[in-house]
Amino acid sequence: MKNVKYLFFAVAIxxxxxxxxxxxxxxxxxxxxxxxxxxxxxxxxxxxxxxTTGVPFTFLNPSSQKxxxxxxxxxxxxxxxxxxxxxxxxxxxxxxxxxxxANKIDIISAGMLSTPERAEIIDFxxxxxxxxxxxxxxxxxxxxxxxxxxxxxxxGAQEGTxxxxxxxxxxxxxxxxxxxxxxxxxxxxxxxxxxxxADYPVMANMINENPDLEVKIIEEYEAQWPGDVSIGLAKxxxxxxxxxxDAIAKMKENGEIDEILKxxxx
Amino acid sequence: MSDILxxxxxxxxxxxxxxxxxxxxxxxxxxxxxVFALMRISDNIFLSKLAGIYxxxxxxxxxLVQLMYVYFVLPELGLHFSPFVSALIGLSLNEGAYxxxxxxxxxxxxxxxxxxxxxxxxxxxxxxxxxxxxxxxIRNVLPPIGNSAIILxxxxxxxxxxxxSELMHMGEQLSASTFRNLEIFTxxxxxxxxxxxxxxxxxxxxxxxxxxxxxxxx
Numbered sequence: 001m002k003n004v005k006y007l008f009f010a011v012a013i014x015x016x017x018x019x020x021x022x023x024x025x026x027x028x029x030x031x032x033x034x035x036x037x038x039x040x041x042x043x044x045x046x047x048x049x050x051x052t053t054g055v056p057f058t059f060l061n062p063s064s065q066k067x068x069x070x071x072x073x074x075x076x077x078x079x080x081x082x083x084x085x086x087x088x089x090x091x092x093x094x095x096x097x098x099x100x101x102a103n104k105i106d107i108i109s110a111g112m113l114s115t116p117e118r119a120e121i122i123d124f125x126x127x128x129x130x131x132x133x134x135x136x137x138x139x140x141x142x143x144x145x146x147x148x149x150x151x152x153x154x155x156g157a158q159e160g161t162x163x164x165x166x167x168x169x170x171x172x173x174x175x176x177x178x179x180x181x182x183x184x185x186x187x188x189x190x191x192x193x194x195x196x197x198a199d200y201p202v203m204a205n206m207i208n209e210n211p212d213l214e215v216k217i218i219e220e221y222e223a224q225w226p227g228d229v230s231i232g233l234a235k236x237x238x239x240x241x242x243x244x245x246d247a248i249a250k251m252k253e254n255g256e257i258d259e260i261l262k263x264x265x266x
Numbered sequence: 267m268s269d270i271l272x273x274x275x276x277x278x279x280x281x282x283x284x285x286x287x288x289x290x291x292x293x294x295x296x297x298x299x300x301v302f303a304l305m306r307i308s309d310n311i312f313l314s315k316l317a318g319i320y321x322x323x324x325x326x327x328x329x330l331v332q333l334m335y336v337y338f339v340l341p342e343l344g345l346h347f348s349p350f351v352s353a354l355i356g357l358s359l360n361e362g363a364y365x366x367x368x369x370x371x372x373x374x375x376x377x378x379x380x381x382x383x384x385x386x387x388x389x390x391x392x393x394x395x396x397x398x399x400x401x402x403x404i405r406n407v408l409p410p411i412g413n414s415a416i417i418l419x420x421x422x423x424x425x426x427x428x429x430x431s432e433l434m435h436m437g438e439q440l441s442a443s444t445f446r447n448l449e450i451f452t453x454x455x456x457x458x459x460x461x462x463x464x465x466x467x468x469x470x471x472x473x474x475x476x477x478x479x480x481x482x483x484x
Binding site for chain 2: 052053054055059060061062063065089090091092095098099101102103104179180181182183185186206210213
């Protein structure tokens, strides 16, 4: 009987703590909102959606415990030029466009290629740089050399990517989607897929860093869907789009983009 | 080995978020559970139906869908929540529905004779509930609640899809940047096991104490 009372008491205390936590966090957010709108001195905050797909695009660095990479550097530089304070919001790749629609983030800086399908839902800035996909197979696989060799094979690609969409249009290829590139490396080892398509820069870097991975890049493979990496924006936000485009133009002119790409070995 | 130690700080950070989400949503869910259980068994048809609909909706749809709904769909209706708060809302509403059914089963497990005896002693409905029925009912439902709390702990890993940096999400991010799946997910599994242990022990000891309490009274 007494113990039941104690139990209720504990629950009540917990709820009070929770409510105070909520109210303090809500006052936090309201204070940032006022500081952002009050303006000229305080920098406006821009929420940047980024996906930790891998080194060197965007990744969680275990030693610095921060999200780093090309797309983060580019977002930060854009912020610098546009006079905006950048806040990185780590978002799964397939959730990036819904996040823009739900106003959870302001721009996407995630190595996203601008495609007509995506451009129907979101806007893209001018291209920042371009790259294509690569073909990865098991180290001892000698039969797959080109895209044509994939017929009748099981091929993986990351969900939400252009590679997956394009790949699944081929009815003679058995396409499987995965959340992460690291999952597909394991799947090749386990023999559940014969090959997979993924971002060339990420895989090249990964195989360099981990020579013991039992996969290899088909160097002679020609990228089927090379594309432009652009910054994604909500439709109709012309003011922000202009700011971002101006920043990108400046960065191309003064060589800052090349500098960033070089820094990360691209 | 040094790699593994390098992963630990981030995984522990994620584990702490997991603990926060689990404890907070469990507390909210306990309140939701008991309120909706009482509504469900009340004579008021409106309240009873309302509770029935709530339980049916939240038990009948996947938690993953509920989390996505709170985070991605509600903003279109003008309701904006941070990822953490969205996770709390989704998890506690989901868990609350299960706990409501557990509480209801617990209350029903107490014989009708007891409430009739309470009325005979001059208690009204709420007094009988508070003093006679609920103390026994809660003791009966402690094991299933503990069980449900452990499931909640593990379900919190689904919050990864709405960008909450809990334990599983940290593990996924680390594996994307280092490809060391074996080490990272082994650590993640161990950490979840360690987190579940106190819940299991706590319900055990609570159960023992409460059963002792009632036996000494009789």
